[in-house]
Amino acid sequence: MPAEIRAVSTKELRQNFKKYADDITNFGETVIVTRPENKNVVVISESEYNSWQETNYLLASQKNRNALQNSINQLDKPDSKSHLLTPTEFEQLAND
Known part of the structure; x- marks a missing residue:
């Protein structure tokens, strides 16, 4: 709520x-x-302010937006499995 x-x-x-x-x-x-x-x-x-700042930072670059959207799309697949990415893995995904 x-x-x-x-x-x-x-x-x-x-x-x-x-x-x-x-x-x-x-x-x-x-x-x-x-x-x-x-x-x-x-x-x-x-x-709350810090949370907004972090969200703005994560959405600031097209690469990050694409990586986040890719992750969301993977979660929507029926065979998806939850996996926490390390910061290095996230950077690699964002740079692909």
Whole structure:
């Protein structure tokens, strides 16, 4: 189930920062801080941010996207077997 997304004002965030920070880090919530002229800010946990950064990195190159798609296609085959790749094996697959 996706984490809850909550919109709060800057005043509300300031007054209850600890509660919101705890909810963000403990429950994976996302908080949209509403500001004038729709210049809103989104607050997420560091681990969520790092996950997004890793995904962006993995999808940044066409070779990586092809390697990931190849892996997904292999998993969809009826005779597929699960196998964890070492970083070296993944690099070799990405460079093919």
